[in-house]
Each structure stands twice: as C-alpha cells, then as structure tokens.
Amino acid sequence: MKPGMLGFVPRTRTAMESVDLGLSLLQVHWREVAGVWGLQVLVLLGLVLPFFARAPLWSLLIIWWLKPWLDRGVLFVLSRVVFGQSASLWDFLGDWRGVHRTGLVAGLLWRRFSPMRSYVLPVAQLEGLRGGAYHTRARTLTRQGGGAAFLLTCSGWVFTILTFIGFLALVQGMMPPGSRVQVWGRFQSMTLGYQWFLLASGIVALTLTEPLFVAGGFGLYLNRRTHLEGWDLELAFRRLAARLVLFVILLLSMPSLRAQQPQPAPADEPSAKVEVEEQAPTYPPEGPLRPLEEAGLRAQRLLKEDPSFKHTEEVRVLTYEPSGREPKWLRRLLDALFAKKEPIQPSETKSSDFLKVFWDIIALIGKILLVGGILAFVLWLVYRFRHRLGLPMAVEASWEAPPAVAGLDIRLESLPPDVPAAARILFVQGEARSALALLYRAALAELVHRKGMEIPISATEGDCLRAAGEHLEAGPASTFQALTRTWQRLAYKDEVPSREGFETLCEAWPVAFGGRS
Amino acid sequence: MKAIDTVRTIETPEGVELNLRPAGPVVRLWALFVDQVIVWMVLMFAAFGLAFLGPLGLGLWFILMFLAQWLYPVFFEVMGGGRTLGKRWLGLRVIMADGRPIGWGPSLIRNLLRVVDGLPGAYTVGLVSLLLTRNFQRIGDLAAGTLVVHEQSSVFAPVLPEVEPVPLAQPLTLEEQSAILSFAERSPRLTSARAEELADVLSPMTGARGSEGLKVLLGMARYLWGGQ
Numbered sequence: 001m002k003p004g005m006l007g008f009v010p011r012t013r014t015a016m017e018s019v020d021l022g023l024s025l026l027q028v029h030w031r032e033v034a035g036v037w038g039l040q041v042l043v044l045l046g047l048v049l050p051f052f053a054r055a056p057l058w059s060l061l062i063i064w065w066l067k068p069w070l071d072r073g074v075l076f077v078l079s080r081v082v083f084g085q086s087a088s089l090w091d092f093l094g095d096w097r098g099v100h101r102t103g104l105v106a107g108l109l110w111r112r113f114s115p116m117r118s119y120v121l122p123v124a125q126l127e128g129l130r131g132g133a134y135h136t137r138a139r140t141l142t143r144q145g146g147g148a149a150f151l152l153t154c155s156g157w158v159f160t161i162l163t164f165i166g167f168l169a170l171v172q173g174m175m176p177p178g179s180r181v182q183v184w185g186r187f188q189s190m191t192l193g194y195q196w197f198l199l200a201s202g203i204v205a206l207t208l209t210e211p212l213f214v215a216g217g218f219g220l221y222l223n224r225r226t227h228l229e230g231w232d233l234e235l236a237f238r239r240l241a242a243r244l245v246l247f248v249i250l251l252l253s254m255p256s257l258r259a260q261q262p263q264p265a266p267a268d269e270p271s272a273k274v275e276v277e278e279q280a281p282t283y284p285p286e287g288p289l290r291p292l293e294e295a296g297l298r299a300q301r302l303l304k305e306d307p308s309f310k311h312t313e314e315v316r317v318l319t320y321e322p323s324g325r326e327p328k329w330l331r332r333l334l335d336a337l338f339a340k341k342e343p344i345q346p347s348e349t350k351s352s353d354f355l356k357v358f359w360d361i362i363a364l365i366g367k368i369l370l371v372g373g374i375l376a377f378v379l380w381l382v383y384r385f386r387h388r389l390g391l392p393m394a395v396e397a398s399w400e401a402p403p404a405v406a407g408l409d410i411r412l413e414s415l416p417p418d419v420p421a422a423a424r425i426l427f428v429q430g431e432a433r434s435a436l437a438l439l440y441r442a443a444l445a446e447l448v449h450r451k452g453m454e455i456p457i458s459a460t461e462g463d464c465l466r467a468a469g470e471h472l473e474a475g476p477a478s479t480f481q482a483l484t485r486t487w488q489r490l491a492y493k494d495e496v497p498s499r500e501g502f503e504t505l506c507e508a509w510p511v512a513f514g515g516r517s
Numbered sequence: 518m519k520a521i522d523t524v525r526t527i528e529t530p531e532g533v534e535l536n537l538r539p540a541g542p543v544v545r546l547w548a549l550f551v552d553q554v555i556v557w558m559v560l561m562f563a564a565f566g567l568a569f570l571g572p573l574g575l576g577l578w579f580i581l582m583f584l585a586q587w588l589y590p591v592f593f594e595v596m597g598g599g600r601t602l603g604k605r606w607l608g609l610r611v612i613m614a615d616g617r618p619i620g621w622g623p624s625l626i627r628n629l630l631r632v633v634d635g636l637p638g639a640y641t642v643g644l645v646s647l648l649l650t651r652n653f654q655r656i657g658d659l660a661a662g663t664l665v666v667h668e669q670s671s672v673f674a675p676v677l678p679e680v681e682p683v684p685l686a687q688p689l690t691l692e693e694q695s696a697i698l699s700f701a702e703r704s705p706r707l708t709s710a711r712a713e714e715l716a717d718v719l720s721p722m723t724g725a726r727g728s729e730g731l732k733v734l735l736g737m738a739r740y741l742w743g744g745q
Binding site: 011017021151155216230239245456 | 520539546607608639640644645648651653681682684687693699700706707718720721722739740741742
C-alpha cells in the first residue's frame with residue numbers, strides 16, 4: 001500500500017460511518033460503476049433470455065441469484081479507484097481472470113446465503129484467499145463490524161424491495177384516471193407482457209440498490225483494515241517523516257545557499273531574471289495555446305527583450321598588474337593572492353596529462369588520509385588518557401537527573417547564588433513571570449539535586465507536586481504547593497500575584513528549600 | 518483526484534471549525550425502523566386501553582395516530598437535542614447544515630416533507646435524493662437546510678504502554694502529536710511486525726529501527742502524554 005495514492009482518507013471510523021464512506025466512494029465514481037454494471041447486466045440478459053423468452057420472470061429470478069457475480073464488477077471498480085488506478089470497461093475486461101479467479105463458484109452456491117456477503121467478498125476477490133485461509137481471514141474481519149454488515153445486508157433487501165414496489169407505484173401513478181392498465185392485483189394471472197414489465201422493474205431496482213450494498217461492504221472492509229493495520233497512522237507518519245527529512249535537507253543546504261547569494265543588487269530584478277532564464281526554453285505542449293500561458297510567455301519575452309527592463313551590473317574587482325620593480329617574495333605573494341586564474345584550455349588530452357592528474361588525486365587522497373589519521377590518533381590519545389588530564393569521566397548512575405522539566409532548566413549551575421534576592425530584583429523590574437519561573441525551577445532544582453527527589457523528564461507540574469508531597473515534610477510541602485499554584489496561575493492564566501503574595505513566597509523559600517546564600 | 522472522506526469541515530462565524538459526518542441511507546433506515554417500531558407499540562397499547570370507550574375510543578385513537586406519525590419526530594428532535602429515540606439508538610443527530618441545533622420550524626418542515634420523500638409509495642424519492650446529494654440529504658432536509666450526522670464518539674484518556682519516557686528531538690504539530698499518541702494507544706492491537714513497520718517510518722525521528730525504534734516511539738508518546 002502506498003498511502004500517497006489512496007483515494008480515500010483513512011480514519012478509525014465507526015462501522016456505520018464506514019458504510020457511508022463506501023457510499024461516498026460510489027457517489028463519486030458512479031460512472032465507472034455504471035459502465036461495468038451495464039455490461040454485466042447485458043451479458044447476463046443475453047445468456048439467460050434465449051432460454052427463458054417465454055417466461056421472463058424466471059430470468060429475473062436467475063439474475064437475482066447471480067448477483068454475487070454482478071457484485072464483483074462493482075467491487076472491481078471501487079477497489080481500483082481507491083488505490084488511484086483507472087477502472088474503465090477495458091480495465092475490467094483486461095483483468096477478467098483476476099476478477100473471477102477465486103471463490104466465484106462458492107460465492108454463487110453456498111456463500112450466496114452469507115449474511116455478510118459484501119463485507120467478506122474482498123477477502124476472496126482482492127486478497128485471493130481460499131479454503132482455510134479464507135475462513136480465518138473472514139473470521140478476523142467479521143469479529144468487528146459483523147453486526148453492521150448484517151444490518152447492511154438487511155438494508156439491501158429492504159431497499160431493493162421498496163424500490164421495486166416504488167417503481168411499480170410510479171408507473172401506476174403515471175396512468176391517467178380511468179385507464180384500464182392495472183399494475184397491482186395481477187399476480188395471479190400474469191400475461192407475458194406483464195412479466196416483461198416486472199423483469200424491467202426488477203432490473204431497475206437491482207441497479208439502484210445492489211451497488212449501494214457492495215460499496216457499503218467495501219467501506220466496512222477498508223475501515224476494518226485501517227483499524228487492524230493502522231493505515232491512517234502510516235499516512236500521518238509518512239507525512240511527518242517527509243517533513244523531518246525536508247527540514248534536515250534545508251538545514252544542510254543553508255550554508256551553500258548563503259554562499260550563492262548574489263551581491264546586493266536592485267530589488268525585484270534578480271528574481272525576474274531567474275524566472276526568465278528558467279522559463280524561457282519551455283513552451284506549452286502541443287495543442288491549442290491556452291490564453292494564460294500565452295500571456296505568461298508574452299510577459300517573459302517582454303522582460304527579456306525590452307531595453308527598459310535591461311539590467312546591467314558594474315562590478316569592480318581589484319586586480320594586480322606586476323610592474324617588475326617589486327622584490328621577488330612580494331611578487332610571489334601578490335601573484336598568489338590576486339593573480340587572475342587563467343581559464344584552463346581544453347588542450348588535447350595527452351596521456352602524460354592524464355597521468356599527472358591521476359597522481360595528483362592519489363597524492364591528495366594520501367595527504368587527507370595521513371593528516372586525518374594523525375588527528376584521529378591524537379584525539380584517541382586524549383580520550384584514552386583523559387583521567388590523567390583531569391577531564392570528567394562518564395559517571396555510571398542508576399538515575400540521572402533530567403536537565404529540564406516542563407521546559408524549565410533545573411541544573412544547579414543555571415541558578416544564581418541567592419535565589420530569592422534575584423527573584424525580588426526581577427519582580428521589582430516588572431518581570432513577574434521570570435521571577436516566579438526562577439523561584440519555581442530553583443525549588444525543583446533543589447528538590448532534585450539536594451533532596452534526591454526523582455522525577456522523569458516528562459513530568460508535569462502536577463507530577464512534581466505529587467512527588468514533592470511524598471518527599472517533604474508538611475511545612476515545605478505546603479510552601480511548594482503554594483509556589484506551584486501561583487506559578488501555574490501566572491503561566492497559564494496570566495494572573496500576576498500581588499506584591500505581598502510574592503514576598504511571602506520569597507520569605508518562605510529559603511526555609512522550605514534550604515537555599516544557599 | 519481529491520481523496521474521499523466522510524468528514525465535512527465547516528467554519529462557524531466565530532471561527533470555530535466543526536467536523537460533521539453526514540449519515541447515509543443505511544443507518545438512517547434503521548433509525549426510522551426503530552422509531553416506527555416504538556410508535557406502533559405505543560399505538561397498539563393505546564388501542565387496548567381505548568377499546569373500552571367504543572366509537573369515542575376509536576376516534577381518539579385516530580387522533581393519537583395522527584399526532585404520533587407527524588409530531589413524534591418533531592417533538593423529539595427539538596426537545597431531545599436533534600435525536601429521536603431511533604436516532605439516539607444508532608448514534609445519529611439532526612442539526613442545521615451550518616452546525617446549529619435544530620429548531621421547531623426546520624424540524625416541522627423536514628418531517629412534513631416526508632410526504633414527498635415517501636413518493637411514490639416506499640421512500641424511493643428519499644433514497645434517490647440521499648444518493649444524489651454529497652451530504653446525504655433527502656428532500657425534506659434540503660428544504661429545511663438540515664443534516665443528519667453521526668455523533669461524535671466520546672473521548673477517553675488513552676491507555677499507553679508502560680515504557681521509559683523519551684523527550685522529543687523536534688517540535689511537532691498538534692496533528693503529529695496526536696498521531697503518535699494514537700499509535701501508542703492502538704499498538705497493542707496491531708501485530709508486532711506491523712507496529713515495528715509503522716515505527717520504522719519514523720526512524721528519521723527516533724533514530725532507531727525495529728523493536729528499538731518502536732520502544733523509542735512509545736517512549737515519545739509517553740513523554741507527550743506527560744506524567745509518571
């Protein structure tokens with residue numbers, strides 16, 4: 001499955017909603033369905049009618065019994081369009097074997113009675129399973145959505161019968177009053193003409209309702225597979241992964257972009273120029289010119305040819321012309337710095353030139369390897385003997401304090417020596433948020449690093465509060481609670497504490513958390 | 518080709534986005550069926566009671582039948598938040614097409630126009646109209662400007678697998694976060710091979726593949742959800 005190609009939006013739907021998904025598919029692609037359906041009905045009529053020309057009602061019964069074959073055409077179309085493939089009449093004929101390969105006989109005989117026929121039809125037709133594998137798979141699917149599939153089948157019967165009756169009623173209603181045509185009440189003695197009429201009504205009713213039943217079942221099937229295999233998740237993940245990869249590429253290409261940026265030049269002009277250069281060789285494909293593209297082309301030509309759009313740029317470059325009087329070393333230096341690079345002449349390729357270039361490349365690679373190797377060796381030496389150099393060793397710890405919780409830095413190094421004093425200064429400066437943030441994260445830092453409170457990096461304020469309650473005596477715990485509440489009110493409700501309230505917190509802080517001063 | 522969806526998003530004047538999921542003919546048939554069963558049960562019991570009143574009872578019963586057939590849906594739709602008993606059973610709700618709750622006028626219109634939808638005798642017009650409109654509206658719905666939608670299912674706090682929380686390397690959008698949370702919630706019901714396959718898609722983010730990547734991804738979900 002390639003989610004990018006999906007013709008529907010996978011979600012975890014309820015069963016009944018997924019039936020409606022199938023119906024929506026049918027609404028959008030009804031033309032393709034109608035084509036295949038019409039062909040199949042014509043084929044059936046052509047096969048059946050010669051034998052039952054004297055009793056058309058029997059052919060209606062046979063067509064009704066052969067519905068599972070008609071269903072396969074509908075399902076073929078819907079399954080193709082769902083995965084972004086075309087589903088014309090020719091595709092149907094071309095895939096004739098694939099459509100009929102598995103389970104057709106069973107479908108027309110004993111599976112004809114299955115109350116969840118349209119739900120499990122894809123298992124045989126699309127997944128191509130038979131025998132035990134088919135039954136296992138069908139059971140997995142019907143474990144959920146089976147009830148809805150049964151209701152769907154019942155709806156199929158009800159809709160077909162209602163439409164059949166409705167069609168008869170419509171014909172009767174169209175008859176002028178006093179007409180001798182009686183649609184109802186002639187079921188005891190049916191004339192041949194009346195039987196033909198019933199056959200036509202029956203086919204109309206089936207045409208209107210049978211695709212609905214198949215589409216609903218297919219919707220259930222798609223939804224069940226989405227649940228089982230997480231199609232919606234795969235789609236979301238692929239999008240996310242594509243975004244992340246794009247982000248990395250952008251990041252990598254940033255320096256090179258900057259390097260390629262042109263010198264400050266008149267505004268607007270470079271972009272127009274670039275467009276001209278890029279677009280100029282492309283001309284609309286064969287066929288009538290579309291007015292929009294033509295206008296675009298005309299504008300481009302104007303930009304390129306009209307002198308008033310011409311853009312000339314004067315670039316001054318400092319170059320060095322040797323005069324012959326300077327000392328030798330200065331000359332060499334200036335040559336190396338400013339000498340114009342002679343464009344390499346595409347000289348006739350001689351074998352010696354080739355060899356020279358080849359050796360140069362080998363030498364360059366050798367240099368890189370040598371220098372890189374020495375550097376790596378030095379780095380390894382430093383790493384190997386780092387304890388003699390006094391560098392920190394990796395500490396094996398069962399639990400490592402997280403550097404930040406809920407986005408707040410709680411490393412001890414990040415704190416000022418006198419926390420309440422620093423907070424007071426911030427508060428007086430009108431930065432109540434920073435002041436409280438400092439108090440709060442300093443309290444957390446003290447708890448984590450001095451009192452040995454263990455909290456995970458994903459902890460919320462509520463989690464911290466709970467952990468602190470288990471770790472502290474009543475007094476400090478209530479201080480921490482007051483601090484947390486004040487901080488939350490400020491952070492999430494933008495409610496600045498009063499001067500007195502803040503002062504109380506600052507006074508309680510060293511008592512509760514034993515701040516270093 | 519635009520991908521087909523059952524969700525229609527509309528924006529209210531307040532700038533709130535509503536996700537509506539119009540309900541099709543199959544589920545509405547059963548809602549109608551349940552409603553009719555209820556109405557006829559009530560009518561039957563009423564008939565037993567009214568039988569003692571003789572001809573007066575018969576007259577009263579006919580009045581009751583008229584009211585039950587025409588005003589039962591109107592009353593329940595307006596007083597029951599857009600839900601008759603059958604719709605409640607099947608998780609449906611009638612609302613205005615712009616998402617507002619339905620009032621007396623529209624409800625009366627859509628239910629009186631059952632006469633038209635019932636033509637030519639067995640709801641054929643209604644069925645065809647439902648199939649021809651993208652939002653599954655019968656003639657009565659079109660006239661009253663109403664929709665029948667699937668109700669939002671209630672949302673529960675997710676139950677996530679117990680793993681070590683792993684902080685996220687990059688900021689994620691709300692949708693991406695909810696996809697990861699939903700993955701973690703559903704992962705026990707996916708086969709483990711499929712779960713790892715899905716986690717592998719995000720290996721640029723988790724930096725690991727296979728069961729290791731799965732563990733990291735579940736840890737990220739745990740981190741997103743917060744808590745211990």
